[in-house]
Amino acid sequence: MNNREVFSVLGIFDSAQSLMRAIPEVKSGAAAKLEAYTPYPVHGLDEALGLRKSPIAGMVLVMAVIGSIAALGLEFWTSGVDYPQVTAGKPYFSWEAFVPIMFELTVLFAAFTAGLGMLLLLNRLPFFRHPMLAARSMPLITRDKFALAVEAGGKTIDVEEISALLRDSGAASVEVVESPPVHGLASPRFFFRVLIAIAIACCVAGYATYWAMKLFPKAIPMVHMLDQPRLGPQQGNTFFTDGSGMRMPVEGTVSRISIPYTVDEQEDPSAMGNPLPRTAPVLGRGRQLFNDYCSVCHGILGNGETTLTAAYEAKPTNLLSKNIAALTDGSMYHVIMKGKNSMPSYSADLSQDERWAVLHYVRVLQRALDAKDEDVSSAQKE
Amino acid sequence: MTGRERRAGMILVLGCIVGLAGIALTFFVSGMQRFWINWIIWFLFLLTAGLGCLFIVALEHVVGARWSTPLRRIPERLSGLTILMVPVALVALFSLPVLYPWARPEVLRDPMVAGKAVWLNIPFFSLRVVACLVLWALSYWIFVSRSIRQDRHGDPGYTVRVRRFAPLFMAIFGITLTVVAFDWISSLDPLWYSDIFGVYLFAGTFLAGLAVTTLAVLYLRKRGRLQEIKPDHLYNLGGFLFAFIVFWSYIGFAQYLLMWYANIPEEVLWYKERLSGGWGVVLLAMALLHFLVPFFILMARNAKSDPRFLSGAAALVLFSHLLDLYWMIYPALKEKSFFGWQELSFAVLFVSAALLWIRRSMKRGEDMPVGDPMLREGLGFRL
Amino acid sequence: MKPEAVLEKLKPAPVITGHVRLGDLDDQLLTPVGEKPPLAWFIAFAMTSTATLIGMALIGYTIATGIGVWGNNIPVAWAFDIINFVFWVGIGHAGTLISAILLLFRARWRNGVSRFAEAMTIFAVICATLFPLIHVGRPWLAFWLGPYPNQRGIWPNFRSPLLWDVFAVNTYFLVSLLFWYIGLIPDIASMRDRAANKIRKFVYSALSLGWRGASRHWRHYEKAYLIIAGLATGLVLSVHSVVSFDFAVSLVPGWHMTIFPPYFVAGAIFAGFAMVVMAMVVVRRTMRLEHLITDYHLEVMNKVILACSCLMGYAYLLEGFTAWYSMNDYIHHTFLQYIFGTYWWAGWLTITCNILIPQLLWFKWFRTKYFGMIFVSLSVTVGMWFERFVIIVSSLHEDFLPSSWHIYMPTYVDYGILLGSFGLFFTLVLLFARVLPVIATTEMKMVLPGSQPHREGGSHE
């Protein structure tokens, strides 16, 4: 016992009233730091001991503001900037809809600041090695007794004198509490460091993932959306008798927006006119579609000269020949719709407007490769 | 009566006369619409302040609160404003054909409005108004006149009897206030409807009652009366004010959010009117004055019992309740200007008249319900 | 009546009857913890855990098979799951109301019942979160609801009330848990010091975080407790309001009503108090706590139930009135469906159980006798469950498009999971009653007569 330091001298009181009465006496008698241990918060004790007021309200206010800003920032960034979606025709940044979550996060931040800030920061809990916890009177204190402690605070104190002082001021009994060796592990500071370490680890792991994804693009950690039990566009399937995964529309299905194309003879629709104006966007679109769909066979210039002749052993039509050039737009439209000879129908691949745009471009090609004389002279002038 | 009081009385009487002249001029110069809309606004403002006080009295009896007993005489006296509003309400009935579209036959061609004619018609409307006035006057008589009589003989039986009546009054209050909200305010736009509107008006009413009570208590304390009222009592008043500021904002925001989100024409047009023109600024001012500023004033613990902060917050709340009524009612005119000498003269008249009335009622009975058996306990209230 | 008798009547009712000393509270409240429970406890536990297991098995079945095993259909895509969710979240609200709002209003009778009510909050929220979780169909992907950084490049939709729900319910659960735990710390410290068993001592020691009752700690503790109470008050309003937004921001007639937020909050408190009263009666009887949970406590709680019932009546009245007043055919149809439609019995059951039966509480007999209050509380619990049924199923089953009208019938899986949630709730309550003090011992010590030195006289409220 002698080689251990005295932590404090406890005077045990039977009631809160006697504790309160004793405090001024002990305070004037002993110069050391005073601390009271009570089973419940006794009102007026803080003032009697001269303790500071709790700063917790200010902490909560600061964190509440941070919480609401964080919530607004999160919502602004995700819904307004990074992943803007139209919901019910509302603007991307619709503050009205953000208020509920702002409120919730404000409360969350504030409540956890009050709770954890009180426990971890201000009260320095958890702390299992405090000398008081080993005191014999601790079970009494948490039950119904009140203790006034005169704490040594690292200095040596006169135990006998203080004991007498406490007894004189009304303590029912006195206990000397010793300082046990202090272990630092389970301290709030340790917990805080662990928390910060976890936060840093999360960030490091996140950034590491980021760079890993950059360096190894095929490494995709979450494949939920990619891995779906569905058939690819041309996959076979034994479920249907024809063995195909794709289904034809029901017999007689018509498009919702247009009436069915029932013309069979190429001459019949020859009267149709091209409804699209010959403007640059239309011609550009026609050129793109021609290159995508038609040039494979008809050639990029429409002259029917492609490698297909050798590969597929077909001789696609030269669109520049005079009798093709003489066809009306309507007749050519019919060929796109119904196909001709080896050419299949492109009615499923090109929409109505796209067909007409392609036809415009065919006229462009015919003009380019069979230009008028003045075209050439104007071109050479330039 | 001191000279100073007499001087104040003279000023108030003068205010009444000037105000009367002003509103008469309004009636003949600026038209009936402007006259009646201001009349309705001031009628509802003073009515809700008085009813709010009556509600505070009833609330104490219902929950059996003891801390508020020493304060009770103040809302009891202030609730006399309800009685002052009886003639004002009867005069306001003349505004129906001017302001309320459903009272005009040509509007009834609209099938939506015509369907509501069972409820919205002048005879039934007037009947409801009269019924409400009778019920309020009766409640006022039960709560207040007898409480003042209790001062003299100190019969505790009164407290028991009034406690039996108080829950009934709560029901009466809830229904009549909802009727007021739907009839006087909501039906200015007969297509618009909102279930929560009664609750919204209740939040404003209770706040107005609390605010005038707080202001009166603080004024009397400053004049040397009610010295037994401790900061702890004021703290509770401040706490209630704080809580119901939040409640009002919650109800107001809930109504706005739901209408904004659903975007149904007959609902959202009401807000559209009240957000366009200058009214959006008024709403913004209300968000500040009715919620944010008093919220932050009253947030600190010490401010709730500090007369300066408390009176500031209460005055703000009272003013913004008036602003709230302006914002709800005035856009029904669909006119742009909403402040001029016309509004000022109405303010002068009604404020002067109300203050005169309150001055008179402040002389009724003792400053505290001295006959109440719970007074001693209430005075000993500490946090 | 004589003036003296009247004065006697006006005296505040005691919140603790008889003479109780500080230590007696510990002896009475902390001793049962750790003792062998009575036989009745085991019987009750067997029943509730069986119900829980049935529910868990059916949840497993649901997850393995898909929610097609429920009765949900189109247009009734929301049914038992959301009804139960709203119901249980509502049950939780009474706890927060008692512990937080009444702390702020300094209601004298709060301390005796707060701990138990807070525990019920937490258990009810656990039951509640179960339902959205299983209704998403693939619960293991429920983390998609959170705004976490992901490679898919998508964020949850912050304009969706369902996401508000996720935030509100989670915040509510965490804050309630924190509040409850902070309130428990001094009690756990007491139990630590009483524990003879070494393992128990270790567990309680760890849980108490080394609490030692220093006045330097108490000053922060009290302030923090009050602040969290204030925050929880706002939270309790917001949570059920957000739950009501799930319905009210839509355009469904019967759902889109501006009164929904306060009306849901009132209903939640209503149902929650009924549940608290039922559980309190049992605890009070079996644990002999009549002197701490007095007749006054029960009477006040019953008065709150009555007040809430009147508020609900007001809301029903107003709903009906504005439904008519709106002059909207769809709303008219839905409201006629409530009371004359397929589920007319649910509508009338709701009105009877929530509005008519609680009016019995105007009579003192019903407020103070076990039979009376349990009858009323039971009817309120049933009524509030059916109110959500009416709101959700009756509104949905006949929607705007008559060709898609459909009758909803729950399957045995629906009923089983509902049963399981009740089982889970009461299992947790039973376990709680055995391992932690059911009454906040420290808070009771605070309000014992003579416990605070600066108060003059005996009355300190």
Add this chain to the structure above:
Amino acid sequence: MIEKYVDSKELKQLLSTLVAIVGCLIIAALFGIIVVPGLRNANKPAKPTAVAPVVGESGWLDPTEFPAQKGRVIPPVDPMTLIKPSDELADIGEKLYETNCRTCHGSLGRGDGPASNVDPQPRDFTAAEGWTNGPDMPNVYKTLSEGIPGTSMASYDYLTKRERMALVHYVQFLGGYGDSAGSAEAMQALAGELAAPGETTNNKIPVSMAMEKLEGEFVFPLPLMIPIDDRSPGADILRRTVTDASRAAQVLHASEIWRAGPDALARSILPDIPSNGFSTKLATLKPSEWQTLYDALLRRIRPN
């Protein structure tokens, strides 16, 4: 003021905790703002890969961007050098046959090439019967130059006279007709045509320039507007059936065939509804209404 609540040591600790928390929040925010959008694009190349320009001999990359070129005049030749077979002509003919004819007519001219599934079937050169024009030299030449309308036999007018004659010889060789000439007048005409001067190759301009030309030549027709006070039955039908006034006008200007009558009108606009600016309601019009519509359009659309 603040000393009433915390001492300096505690304040320092509280502030450092605040800094730590705010720091964590800021790091998390930066994570969400920088890294997450980055992850989303992780698998995309940072920049589009630059294609190394390959410049051919002509100096242009895009095959449609050839330089403008005036058509070359092919000098007239002695027709007999083409009518009389030669080794040189046989070589050209074989090559041309390979690229232009073989896929249909087959390498041996039996009409069994890989693409011979056309209707009517390609000519079997060895079959004596059933020739449309006949297997003699002028007729084969005629077939090559003009094609056979109504069948898959296209016109090969883009080949020069010399090339066509080389093919004629090759076809006759495959069919085993020797160099059978036709009637004297026909041969005379053929020789005359072959000897005629003025054969030129086509003028060429770059495709982009052709686009500009066509675009520049295009005149926007006036939209098919119906005055609001026009109460005639035709205007009424137009109001019902025209959904896009500009397109309708454009269609009717683009092809004049519809002017032949209501039937031609129906044929020219019915198959392309609704892309051409007419409503699907057209399909329900009665014949009398078609007549009204036709009249109304005829009145409104001026011939080009």
